Amino acid sequence: MINAAYLHIPFCEHICHYCDFNKVFLKGQPVDDYLAALNKEMLLTLQQFPTKYVETIFVGGGTPTSLNEQQLYRFCENINQNLPIRGNIEFTFEANPGDLSKEKLQILKDAGVNRISLGVQTFNNELLEKIGRVHQAKDVFHSVENAKKIGFDNISIDLIFSLPTQTVEDLKETLEIAFSLDIPHYSAYSLIIEPKTVFYNLLKKGKLPTPGEDTEAAMYELMMEEMDKHGFRQYEISNFSKPGYESRHNLTYWNNDYYYGFGAGAHSYVNGVRRSNIGPLKKYIEQINIGKLPYFDEHPVSMAEQMEEEMFLGLRKTEGISISEFISKFEKNPLELFEEEIKDLTHKKWLDIRDDYIFLSKEGRFLGNEVFQSFLGVV
Numbered sequence: 001m002i003n004a005a006y007l008h009i010p011f012c013e014h015i016c017h018y019c020d021f022n023k024v025f026l027k028g029q030p031v032d033d034y035l036a037a038l039n040k041e042m043l044l045t046l047q048q049f050p051t052k053y054v055e056t057i058f059v060g061g062g063t064p065t066s067l068n069e070q071q072l073y074r075f076c077e078n079i080n081q082n083l084p085i086r087g088n089i090e091f092t093f094e095a096n097p098g099d100l101s102k103e104k105l106q107i108l109k110d111a112g113v114n115r116i117s118l119g120v121q122t123f124n125n126e127l128l129e130k131i132g133r134v135h136q137a138k139d140v141f142h143s144v145e146n147a148k149k150i151g152f153d154n155i156s157i158d159l160i161f162s163l164p165t166q167t168v169e170d171l172k173e174t175l176e177i178a179f180s181l182d183i184p185h186y187s188a189y190s191l192i193i194e195p196k197t198v199f200y201n202l203l204k205k206g207k208l209p210t211p212g213e214d215t216e217a218a219m220y221e222l223m224m225e226e227m228d229k230h231g232f233r234q235y236e237i238s239n240f241s242k243p244g245y246e247s248r249h250n251l252t253y254w255n256n257d258y259y260y261g262f263g264a265g266a267h268s269y270v271n272g273v274r275r276s277n278i279g280p281l282k283k284y285i286e287q288i289n290i291g292k293l294p295y296f297d298e299h300p301v302s303m304a305e306q307m308e309e310e311m312f313l314g315l316r317k318t319e320g321i322s323i324s325e326f327i328s329k330f331e332k333n334p335l336e337l338f339e340e341e342i343k344d345l346t347h348k349k350w351l352d353i354r355d356d357y358i359f360l361s362k363e364g365r366f367l368g369n370e371v372f373q374s375f376l377g378v379v
Contacts, residue, residue, distance in 0.1 A: 002051040004252040008263030009064040026066050037288040041262050042082040049270050053086040056249035065095040076111030090248040097143040098135035105150040115154040123177040144181050156185035162216040171219050175226045184245035188223050189238050237316050254316050274299045304379035312372035320359025341374045
């Protein structure tokens with residue numbers, strides 16, 4: 001069953017220094033042609049891979065709210081017409097604090113969007129400028145206030161730590177301001193410097209003063225402590241929420257379930273096959289206009305890979321992996337299948353086993369990537 005859909009809007013009015021997502025400057029782009037192609041892709045995909053209903057929709061980017069009001073209205077209308085939506089859907093839109101007008105918020109609300117995810121990153125205006133963001137801290141307050149007035153109560157913000165020149169004290173101040181917003185969900189990621197970004201080029205030239213691993217670990221520790229203190233449960237390595245406000249869409253990925261991916265550069269996992277779409281806009285549009293699905297790559301996932309993915313994706317969740325559910329899904333016991341790896345990781349105190357669950361210890365959360373790599377190529 002395919003219960004989730006991701007849609008990609010690749011347009012940005014500004015490109016951030018750390019971003020390696022599939023995105024282009026908005027100005028001069030064939031936005032209307034792209035939205036028409038995206039509409040066709042949904043129709044073609046649903047014909048080939050039908051489902052009864054979707055329970056979560058996530059529109060990301062790029063900057064989805066960089067669309068003008070007419071485009072935004074039409075895009076939302078297409079989603080509602082094409083996807084079989086269930087009543088209790090979680091429908092998320094990503095947005096930048098600086099470009100979220102009341103008019104756009106109202107269009108989203110009227111279209112059934114019920115969750116807003118704001119790319120905030122930090123409340124330090126100097127740091128915002130350094131990382132290539134164009135909004136300021138005051139814009140976040142304004143956007144959250146407007147969203148609440150329009151009727152959104154499920155609001156999330158993204159934060160990034162370990163930014164160039166950022167200190168633990170900076171992060172503490174950002175968290176204090178973040179908690180004053182009175183919203184139910186936060187995502188917090190450490191900065192990863194990816195190739196083909198401004199930051200990557202600066203790093204190669206020795207011109208990017210990053211805080212270092214010890215400071216990054218201290219920041220993550222502070223993040224976990226402060227979130228817990230303020231009543232936010234860490235339900236995944238980088239995500240914290242009030243009860244009932246966990247991101248159901250992102251849990252699709254961590255539960256290793258199927259999902260549609262629509263748009264240039266989008267990824268999908270449908271009926272045992274992982275696919276990635278063509279990234280360049282022109283090629284993506286051309287492919288769809290000749291009636292073909294815009295796949296760049298298709299990878300049938302073997303049973304061995306499925307079991308390994310179940311482990312390293314599921315361990316991202318604080319509750320971890322249910323042993324009984326793993327057995328029900330694959331007819332194999334993970335404790336036997338990954339006996340050596342689990343023994344080694346529990347000996348290092350990076351993994352714990354309690355009742356029906358295998359999960360990361362607190363220490364293991366700091367070393368997640370090392371833990372996950374242990375399960376690759378084992379089966």
